[in-house]
Amino acid sequence: MEYGLGITVASRFFYSVANFIFLAILEYLMTSDQLKLAKNGDFLIGSVTDQISLFKEKFPPQYVDKKLTDILIWFYLPECPAGAVWVKYDDNGHEILIWT
Template identity: 40%
Template sequence: MTEERINEIARLCETMAIDSLWLYTSEEANYEQKKSEFVQIVGYLVRAARVRLAKNGEFLSGSIDDQLESLENALPKAGTPEALALESDGLAGGVWFYSDACPAGIVWVMRNDQGDEWFEWT
């Protein structure tokens, strides 16, 4: 996925929850490819300081790589009911991201023209 495409996704999803990023993975991709694209999108946004990962009102600790690995490892395995739900086109597809099984959501890092920064919790 190109940097340009990831920035377009970020623009479209800004201030939305983490499941919105999942919805913008390639429709033609299989589940494992979608997982890879999703982690790539989240990783790019975290490294670019556009989002931070958090759970239950607390930012995740550890390195960015450790946080992304935790997210990637927690994503449902292909063929499981949870993975099939994520692959669905219906609203139920993103429910996993709101479950206890998901280790993180995203917090958007917002900046105004003066450089002031605040967090938009989703």
């Protein structure tokens, strides 16, 4: 069964599953202090739940048949709420931030 633009039920299902997994991993990394979210050099404010909700609101709502590189570009567009800042710790427990 197809919906407009050639989007099949299967692709919609797998997209929603992938979206769920992405958000779950994002939440895990944030709650385990391995990742922070930032936009234009400023960390997002609010709880992890608030920040995940922002991604849920802004994430492209449906799968569009495109190459993976086209989908990954979304992370660099203004509508993407934030980018990843990886958090590592040195031997003394000091935080090291790796901006992407």
